[in-house]
Amino acid sequence: MTTALELCGVGKVYPPPTAVTALADIDLVVEAGETVAITGASGAGKSTLLSILGTLERPSSGTLRIDGVDTSAMSDPQLSAVRATSLGFVFQQFFLLDHLSVLDNVATGLLYRGVQAATRRARAAAALRQVGLGERIGHRAGQLSGGERQRVAIARAVVGRPAVLLADEPTGNLDTATGAEITGLLAGLADERTTVVLITHNADVAAAMGRQVHLRDGRIVADSRDGV
Amino acid sequence: MASRLRVSDAVSLATVGLRARRIRATLSALGIAIAIAAVVSVLGIAESSKADLLDQLGEQGNLLTVASAQTVNGRARPLPETAEPMIARIPPVRSVTAVGFVEDVTVRRSAAIPAVKTSGISVLAARPSLVDTLSGRVLRGRFLDATAERYPVTVLGYEAARVLGIADLADPTQVFVGGRYFTVVGVLAPIAVAPELDMAALISFGVASDVFGRTGGPNRIYLRADPDHVVAVASVLSATASPARDGDVEVRRPSDLLVARIAAKGAFVGLFLSLGGIALLIAAVGIANIMVISVLERRGEIGLRRALGARRRHVALQFLLESTLLAAAGGTLGIVLGVVATAVAARLAGNPVEVPLTAPVAGLGAALLAGTLAGMYPATRAARLPPADALRTL
Numbered sequence: 164m165t166t167a168l169e170l171c172g173v174g175k176v177y178p179p180p181t182a183v184t185a186l187a188d189i190d191l192v193v194e195a196g197e198t199v200a201i202t203g204a205s206g207a208g209k210s211t212l213l214s215i216l217g218t219l220e221r222p223s224s225g226t227l228r229i230d231g232v233d234t235s236a237m238s239d240p241q242l243s244a245v246r247a248t249s250l251g252f253v254f255q256q257f258f259l260l261d262h263l264s265v266l267d268n269v270a271t272g273l274l275y276r277g278v279q280a281a282t283r284r285a286r287a288a289a290a291l292r293q294v295g296l297g298e299r300i301g302h303r304a305g306q307l308s309g310g311e312r313q314r315v316a317i318a319r320a321v322v323g324r325p326a327v328l329l330a331d332e333p334t335g336n337l338d339t340a341t342g343a344e345i346t347g348l349l350a351g352l353a354d355e356r357t358t359v360v361l362i363t364h365n366a367d368v369a370a371a372m373g374r375q376v377h378l379r380d381g382r383i384v385a386d387s388r389d390g391v
Numbered sequence: 392m393a394s395r396l397r398v399s400d401a402v403s404l405a406t407v408g409l410r411a412r413r414i415r416a417t418l419s420a421l422g423i424a425i426a427i428a429a430v431v432s433v434l435g436i437a438e439s440s441k442a443d444l445l446d447q448l449g450e451q452g453n454l455l456t457v458a459s460a461q462t463v464n465g466r467a468r469p470l471p472e473t474a475e476p477m478i479a480r481i482p483p484v485r486s487v488t489a490v491g492f493v494e495d496v497t498v499r500r501s502a503a504i505p506a507v508k509t510s511g512i513s514v515l516a517a518r519p520s521l522v523d524t525l526s527g528r529v530l531r532g533r534f535l536d537a538t539a540e541r542y543p544v545t546v547l548g549y550e551a552a553r554v555l556g557i558a559d560l561a562d563p564t565q566v567f568v569g570g571r572y573f574t575v576v577g578v579l580a581p582i583a584v585a586p587e588l589d590m591a592a593l594i595s596f597g598v599a600s601d602v603f604g605r606t607g608g609p610n611r612i613y614l615r616a617d618p619d620h621v622v623a624v625a626s627v628l629s630a631t632a633s634p635a636r637d638g639d640v641e642v643r644r645p646s647d648l649l650v651a652r653i654a655a656k657g658a659f660v661g662l663f664l665s666l667g668g669i670a671l672l673i674a675a676v677g678i679a680n681i682m683v684i685s686v687l688e689r690r691g692e693i694g695l696r697r698a699l700g701a702r703r704r705h706v707a708l709q710f711l712l713e714s715t716l717l718a719a720a721g722g723t724l725g726i727v728l729g730v731v732a733t734a735v736a737a738r739l740a741g742n743p744v745e746v747p748l749t750a751p752v753a754g755l756g757a758a759l760l761a762g763t764l765a766g767m768y769p770a771t772r773a774a775r776l777p778p779a780d781a782l783r784t785l
Contacts, residue, residue, distance in 0.1 A: 275396055
């Protein structure tokens with residue numbers, strides 16, 4: 164197995180006036196194709212951990228390796244390139260562009276790769292079929308239900324076939340049944356060799372993942388892979 | 392592999408961003424449109440008439456006039472009979488012509504008009520060479536010629552014809568001059584360097600003498616000098632015209648009038664242009680304002696784009712293009728409005744419709760500059776937003 168993500172001694176301290184220590188001394192290795200749930204109470208540092216894994220934030224200490232490459236010395240444009248090519252994101256708030264069609268929202272996932280518009284749309288249509296929204300292509304994003312919106316967001320995240328999918332409370336705004344569908348969809352991505360790391364409060368969602376990591380006060384206190 | 396954004400995609404991103412907030416975008420563009428319309432129409436209206444004045448100035452710079460000073464009772468004393476031939480003898484003088492006042496004679500449309508309604512039209516005796524020397528133009532009909540020395544015919548100045556309501560000379564037209572009817576044989580175009588002729592009815596010296604008993608020399612002499620010796624000629628004119636009483640003679644250079652008018656126009660253009668500039672500044676601040684609001688509202692979108700791989704400069708470019716496109720749309724609309732305003736103004740003033748190319752080019756340039764400057768700060772703000780912070784807000 165190859166290593167998809169590797170955190171080594173990662174800490175995050177926010178600057179004053181808050182001066183909060185969000186993460187301390189995190190060591191975490193995620194193998195390619197794994198599905199990992201990160202759980203913990205509010206304020207445990209889950210979102211910060213996901214932001215660091217997604218290169219949206221730099222750690223105060225320690226290193227992040229993506230696909231074996233150290234990201235600490237990378238410039239902002241280099242990190243942008245990593246996000247454009249290797250990482251996919253799904254958010255609790257979906258972040259769809261409501262004035263665009265479903266198809267164009269998904270195609271936006273390839274926008275910063277410099278792919279031609281026609282190719283982007285063709286691949287977006289395929290990704291929408293993959294998440295079961297083949298018939299909704301022409302609708303405006305604003306016209307969809309919550310579950311459908313999250314499916315569009317997942318299609319947008321996977322349209323570029325990223326090695327790693329990072330999901331921040333993907334079922335947080337959905338009812339239980341819809342949440343279960345979305346969780347199944349994300350867990351199913353592992354079959355296509357996509358590494359999935361998601362944050363959740365929900366025990367059922369966590370249980371659907373192959374591995375569970377529990378955070379408390381910025382530290383890993385339990386990891387199902389270690390049998391702790 | 393680097394993250395990249397195609398130029399065509401960046402432009403369509405900006406247009407989509409504007410279309411998503413249509414009313415807001417339209418109103419901000421309207422601000423720019425009004426400012427640019429003001430600038431274009433001011434340039435259009437002023438520049439064309441200024442160019443016209445400058446042309447005249449070039450033609451009229453060597454024109455000089457010699458006039459008799461008025462006496463204490465308000466009556467003009469004629470210049471000596473010798474003045475005209477003497478002046479013609481000054482070597483750099485190319486041509487000379489003269490007019491004489493015909494006092495106490497009124498012009499009316501017909502005898503039915505009461506004698507007190509003179510409309511302020513004066514009667515002048517003129518030489519046939521008047522039009523050529525002044526580079527004037529006969530608008531309709533013809534000017535006084537040799538036959539006019541014996542027959543009661545008159546040529547009207549532009550304003551005089553307008554006041555008398557004489558539009559064309561297709562049918563024989565007569566006006567009532569000092570107790571008898573004169574046939575109108577021609578109408579002059581306006582003469583900027585000799586506005587006194589616009590409000591005059593011109594008759595020949597011969598008729599002035601035979602019919603109205605006018606005696607003495609002319610009251611005003613117009614002359615053209617060699618352009619290189621205008622000042623030298625001017626300095627000897629009064630002594631030449633009236634060697635005995637040279638203090639009673641006024642020498643003028645009518646083109647000074649044009650210079651003053653150009654200066655006045657320039658001052659007005661400057662004033663209106665700076666008002667247009669202020670309007671543009673206000674419109675640009677308006678655009679900057681709505682772009683800053685837009686950046687605040689779209690933190691989530693900015694965070695998402697960064698997560699999808701957008702670089703800081705891609706985000707900055709998106710917002711900068713939005714504000715530039717907004718201003719360009721406003722500028723284009725403003726140019727159309729400005730050209731229409733210029734055309735309407737020109738039509739009302741009776742001038743040919745002429746918009747100098749510099750006006751729309753400068754207008755669009757100013758709009759683009761305003762849009763780009765207005766977009767810089769919001770774009771920088773959007774680009775500097777840390778992606779994790781942008782995504783956390785909602």
